[in-house]
Amino acid sequence: MNCIEYLPFQLFTSLDMFHILFNKTPMTGRMALSASTISHSSPVLTITRNLLKTHRATYKRWRKTGNGYKRGLSGRKHGNAGWSNRVLGKLVGTCQATSRGAGNQKARLAKLLPNL
Structure with a gap:
């Protein structure tokens, strides 16, 4: 055969x-x-x-951590000429994905990023 x-x-x-x-x-x-x-x-x-694809825009914004996901704060990349250092200083750092309620970001990110 x-x-x-x-x-x-x-x-x-x-x-x-x-x-x-x-x-x-x-x-x-x-x-x-x-x-x-x-x-x-x-x-x-x-x-x-059965192939699961990664959502590329989400992949570029979010990073996997030990117990969830994190991203950089929005509002700092462009369009902030003339802003004071006090205001811009608040836009430094990261924020965590929420896990409760209608804005359950962790569940949505798990679907968008299956291969992380």
């Missing part, structure tokens, strides 16, 4: 796999015979389907 009998999706080109994954129209021709086999038993499609 060769590997083609075990892995029927190897008979298709990458363009055919793209058509199977993303096209909503019915398939015809040689792809119509094996579409159900590919969509249900392919280990490649299973891995693709």
Whole structure:
């Protein structure tokens, strides 16, 4: 027995796999015979389907700590020419993510940053 009998999706080109994954129209021709086999038993499609991606904007703003997440305070990057040193001094440092109520940032960050 060769590997083609075990892995029927190897008979298709990458363009055919793209058509199977993303096209909503019915398939015809040689792809119509094996579409159900590919969509249900392919280990490649299973891995693709379960891939969790990191939200890149959140990744750039937040850092993981021992018991939560932290970020720098907002309001210091630009647009503050002419502000007093007293006001700018308050915008130095970090703040922690909240974990209670409607603004539960820890739960949301756990979903946006699954690979941290």
